[in-house]
Amino acid sequence: MTNLKDWETVIGLEVHAQIISKSKLFSSASTNFGSEPNTQVSLVDAAMPGMLPVINKDCIEQAIKTGVGLNAKINKFSVFDRKNYFYPDLPQGYQISQFSQPIVGEGYIEIDLKDGSSKKIGITRLHLEQDAGKSVHDIEPSKSYIDLNRSGIALMEIVSEPDIRSSEEAQEYVKKLRSILRYIGTCDGNMEEGSLRCDVNISIRKKKFQSRSLLGENILSELGTRCEIKNVNSIKSIGQAIDYEFRRQFDVINSGNEIIQETRLFDEKKGETRPMRSKEEAHDYRYFPDPDLPPLEIDEEWIDKIKKNLPELPDIKKENLINQYKISSYDAAILVSDKSNVEFFDKIITGNKKRNAKNVVNWIIGELFALLNKNNLDIKDSPIKAEELGELIDYIEDQTISGKIAKNVFDEMFKTKKRPKDIIEKKGLKQITDTGEIESLIDKVLNNNKDKVDEYKSGKEKLFGFFVGQVMQETKGTANPGIVNEILKKKLAN
């Protein structure tokens, strides 16, 4: 009987990232998401007789940018191949892809793990290919419909080395990759809309310490038989699919059986994987160089130009945030994990130079993220805009409102999308700092509670809080608590 904890997963990920570009990889049709079916289809995309592909230079530039962002080698010579298979949403009967000579070669990205460590994950390659159209089966029971809007849109397939050892690493890898793509603006990373899709290759093996040689050197145990899991369409699903598959493969091996190399589908609802296609249907794609397209040649000058103009990448941005604003590494990592976070932060901090970076970060990753998560919203869709959160922070800073009131205002802003100023004014939440006004309020409270005042003076000092509470109640919490404390102490000492 072998133990699950003596085993490890070996994972490689294939990520399909839709390139941000105005038109498709080999045609001038638009790439907008969500348009009426078959309204963004050129003659090339519909594979009309005699139509020829012409490479979109913008898509090549996007691939080179991404390659640079992945610390990878840009291949100055690459080739487009045809991958042949029949499917109704594949009009040409082949997909134009890159097989033996991709545009981007080996690279790596660095991921941060929960235990504070970081790890390099190798990138095997990145290649360009066309997306297929969509088959729609649920409009009529006996008919299928084809939407070719997606047909021909440019994809980057980014293949990792089998360097990933856990579901956490896999999730962090995809998060980091997505973050890089968003920073350099080559893919919007939207997994729900399918612009980032992930296939997981996974096998399991005994951990390497199990096979330590006499000399104490680690001998890598051989790789097990792998399964490819498709349709893993969220970060959460990646974790679930891997954990499920680890357990399943372990159970298969543990019961004396062998893993079958196969393609499996992840069922999001059930949280499990199941075989997708049988061996009989295994494809022979008959790859060969596309004779309609000359090899792609990229000159050094172009690569250099792209390198020079590449936007700041998350790792560098993180360092800069720490140095410039003296915020913690942990906070900086959270900010840079998503380009939109940093943009939100940058807007607040540059909106008013006096704002305290640490405060700003706390508001974003504390209060704002909590509400966004609760409401399942992306920061880009936040009901509270950066400028407004900045204003709220300023009101605390200049003592217009207290921190406690600010939280109520914040909730109200989130609900109503109103500016903090309007909420504060309408609800009369402005802090009372006028000592005369507070003093007369205190007098009123003390007069109404003479018995309690006597008790206090005879030693029951706990009642101090009671008096503060009464004053706050009178002012609906708007009295400046410092001033209240100070005057109250003075009065009760008499």
Added chain:
Amino acid sequence: MIDLKKINLEKAIELIKQKKISSKELVSFYLKEAEAKKELNAYIYLNSDNAIKLAEESDKRIANNNARPLEGIPIAIKDLFCTKDVLTTAASKILSNFKPAYESTVTQNLWDAGAILLGKTNLDEFAMGSSNETSFYGAALNPWSKNKKEYVPGGSSGGSASAVAGGIAIAATGTDTGGSIRQPASYCGIIGLKPTYGRCSRWGIVSFASSLDQAGPMTKTVNDAAIMLDVMAGHDKKDSTSANLEKTNFYNNLKINKKLKIGIPKQYKNDQLDKEILNFWELGKEFFKKNNCEIVEIDLPHTEYALATYYIISSAEASSNLARYDGIRYGFRKDSEEIINLYENTRSVGFGEEVKRRIMIGTYVLSAGYYDAYYLKAQKVRSKIINDFNQAFEKVDVIFTPTAPTDAFEKGTKIDDPIKMYLNDVFTVPISLAGLPAISVPIGLSKNDLPLGFQIIGKRFDEDSVLSAAKIIETNANFKKESD
């Protein structure tokens, strides 16, 4: 009175410009002739109504002295070129109902120059064949057929060759993948020019084998071929394999008398070659010598592998290019509840035997386990063949060979023997593999009283020398143009 039957393209342009004939007269003449010679089966579609209307418009332009280079000239188009709103079948059942919403670049160039679509000519299905017998619409006939014998016009551009030779088109377009312009030109006694790969845009031409397909003119004279090529050729951004070259004028360049070095490849002289072809070959050499050209023997050592290489590469590309004819979006469909059956029914009924044979060969040579032995090896041999020509062209300006190993054969004699049929291409495919320009020019009549053509091959993009050399043969051979 001008005998319209006797005039060629060059003459017609002149007469129209001089207003000695009208476009409407010329177009009407060819429509009438085409109707009268239906037995040639050269046309799949005749543009009867529209062509007359267009001719009237051209005549207005001519009257206003606003004529373009080919104003009012009716041209026959191989039915492999997509023509907007006009049936484009590739002579296949699978496209028998297909009307494109777009115009191929080459035909658009012709219309922009004032030419008029006369009709769409017959061909071997998807340009796969050497006799025009694989057409879904039945074979076109060689106009030289006589004594109740039916000869094939050659293929695949058999309809275009038949139309020009038969006097029912003044000029036509063809396409050449392995000899499809040159071999039918030879069989029918006309000029057929395959330009350098990349010279004419492939955009809008139904693809057979992308790395080999090239459009070219089929005409009565060498001058006519130059005139046509001047209009058909040009860079096209829509075709990534189209060459971006400065515009030249082949017709004007033809007037320059060139002293050429003529190469004779020893590998083309094989034992099976008929004595009369060898004799014509000698005759052609004499013509060149008479014109101060030097004859040089050259070596093309990989010639014997060209035919096999060609059938592997062209079939591989075809198997993929023809995958789009699946019955889903356009063309013929044989329905079924299951998608796989829909594909199978559509393609097994929609494609003819020869097309299916090539798809199967192509699929086989690209399959896992066979790719290296066939497709990859063929690509390596192709490089060697290209290199052979490169070396030869260090010594000579053009190469002179027979176009085909025989004259036209009788209908039905080779269609059941694919290998015999493929051997027709033995002299034309090496040139296709190397992407070189080549022309077939008639040199005389065989003992069967059928035309024989010879081929002149040039360096990449040196159509000028090819045309000049062809002109020498044309002038000296003084070939009788009419088939009757």
